[in-house]
Amino acid sequence: MTRIAAVDVVDVRFPTSDALDGSDAMHPDPDYSAAYVVLRTDGRDADNPRRQGHGLAFTIGRGTEIVCKAVDALVPMVIGLDVDELSADLGRFSRMLAGDSQLRWIGPEKGAIHLAVAAVVNAAWDLRAKREGQPLWRLLAGLSPEAIVDLVDFTYLTDMVTPAAAVALLREQQPHRAERIAELEVTGYPAYTTSAGWLGYDDDKIRTLCREAIADGFNAIKMKVGANLDDDQRRAGLLRSELGPDRLLMTDANQRWDVGEAIEWMRALRPHDPYWIEEPTSPDDVLGHAAIARALAPMKVATGEHAHNRVMFKQLLQADAIGVCQIDACRLGGVNEVLAVLLMAAVAGVPVCPHAGGVGLCEYVSHLAPLDYIAVSGSLDGRMCEWADHLHEHFADPVSVSGGRYRLPSAPGYGITMRPESIEQFRFPDGPVWSERVSRG
């Protein structure tokens, strides 16, 4: 019998604020970071990353240590578990972590403790997929509808979707799985890029990056908005003229506005034909998003990267508040809760366009987006997966994007295994990248 022998957690931070990569209206200086988790077993060759479970929760600098502390609080529930039993019932595992009767008080299912749950649950999925020798998406795409539904916690969801309804939905898609896999092996999964439109970039850099993106095959580009309306209008005009009338321009306000302000601001940007406005206001404001969506239609409202659990997505879908559903692989409590949201979005007929970027998020969603098409929604209509070309060099199996499309991952696992030398170099505060900064003052 193989057991979980240790759970390592490392605070890893990349000094991205130096170049204003990732700068937006609410987060002017992010240092892309992760609470990074490694599950080690007592089995053979346990120091080999290919035999460990790796997972991370994405953060942006300060506060990563809090998520690491939250992982520590989960460790006693994980140490000693039989890896086969764990792998056979990852639904129970994720419910156990999210449902601890004392820890849930500091959530429930939100904030630091839920980010920690995501990192650990995803690490357990990575371990299972590596042991089964399959990339995560293929492992999941090989499960029966009943097995997939067993992974999902339907608590609080049954007024929108029941386990029986979910099984029925998955059964309808099941006969088409193989042909869709074959299709994606050839075409890849459509992507859009955010790398061109960070708020901290100047116009020349934006123009250059936009032209490169179009040359690389992207037909959809997202820009950050919300700091200054004149700037936004100028940049939107610049991007629209580069994109031409047919490519998509998306906008992202990163929670900058009140409801009324969001409506006014985006009406002012309408001449540049934005396809969606993302995070127009507080991520908690379901009714606010719904009001904005009604006022701005047919422009779509998109949100999700800060929607902290399945109950928030349920309401966003019930209230017709979103036209685009942006799951986040580690804001939600890991693979299991992502499956819950994929199912609800399919029920509602709302396309899922995963949030990515940061560090590791593209690696995660390169598994989730194809899975949605293959087994859940069965559609590519209005679907595209975010892409930002940062920090992929730190991963053992970096995501592959070409021709504006994500290529299906082929390495076993969930793709999030970071190169040991990257972890060592960027660990905070003692890795050389940070200790040198401290000594420089």
Next chain:
Amino acid sequence: MTRIAAVDVVDVRFPTSDALDGSDAMHPDPDYSAAYVVLRTDGRDADNPRRQGHGLAFTIGRGTEIVCKAVDALVPMVIGLDVDELSADLGRFSRMLAGDSQLRWIGPEKGAIHLAVAAVVNAAWDLRAKREGQPLWRLLAGLSPEAIVDLVDFTYLTDMVTPAAAVALLREQQPHRAERIAELEVTGYPAYTTSAGWLGYDDDKIRTLCREAIADGFNAIKMKVGANLDDDQRRAGLLRSELGPDRLLMTDANQRWDVGEAIEWMRALRPHDPYWIEEPTSPDDVLGHAAIARALAPMKVATGEHAHNRVMFKQLLQADAIGVCQIDACRLGGVNEVLAVLLMAAVAGVPVCPHAGGVGLCEYVSHLAPLDYIAVSGSLDGRMCEWADHLHEHFADPVSVSGGRYRLPSAPGYGITMRPESIEQFRFPDGPVWSERVSRG
């Protein structure tokens, strides 16, 4: 000039799970706990608790260390601040803490980081009130409408209430403040008790406690429900027969149900005439609460102890999801965010009945509930403040409840200063109460 010289944070836990005090359907074994914060200045007599700012975030055991870690992350923003400047603009202070551009990622304004903000903001209010020689409620009741409104962050609220509308509302109440203070000095503020109805208590204990509560002057009692319908019916019948037809019986499910289940279960309890059902489902489910409220009217739906910020309360009020608004003094980000919710509840005409119990919550709300009457809502109609007779002996200025009524606090500060010997005895894991348990195994 006096500055903040140090911020101490202590993990304090009381082993309440031994007696099943506080047991409910989702939290069977809480150890009432706190992330306890002390602001120390560089002024004279700085070791005297009466010259320090004390605040806490309430927790229930495991996870308190995570909130303490989150407080640590806020400390660099607090150390060195001029205490006079801080006291003069606590609105700016609370916005600074809640708005840190990196820390907000692990919220925003929810979970461990927001609990930490609450503890620190409340400690700053305690410091200000002690320096001004007034109990917090009286300090706030002495501020102009404009000064109160300046304390509130209206971000994301302006589709419900603007600063100008809030000033107008407060001005309308201002002429009545003195007479209401005089009234409450005599009558106290109405309370209800939860001490009788914990899920872990047997019928005899419930009956005895109910009779004692009635003898003590309480006309409203709350029971925990949601674990077993037969038990709930028997206990509700027992309590109703003790209470008679005119006293109020409230019920609290602590998030146990899905939406449909909540409606069915409470319909079954209707013969016992529950006045409200509290936390029937996920605290995040605004639309779910609204559906339950529509189905069960005229029974009221109450929630708030897990509503993590002002945006959640805004929606609960906008959607007519709650008939009773249960603010929590340290789930919300401290006094400032509580003021935001008091204002919105007054706009909506929904009575505020603060959540209390745990450890320190009664001490906190003994200031907030009277303030609501004196300066904001101007009404006692449907208002009552939760009371549970646990752990008050640990506070330097424990709350006083008699004749079923909270007495107005008179000691300077926010009432949350814990006795030094209690902190020493119950600090986790090194205080004697806990280290002895460890050594006993």
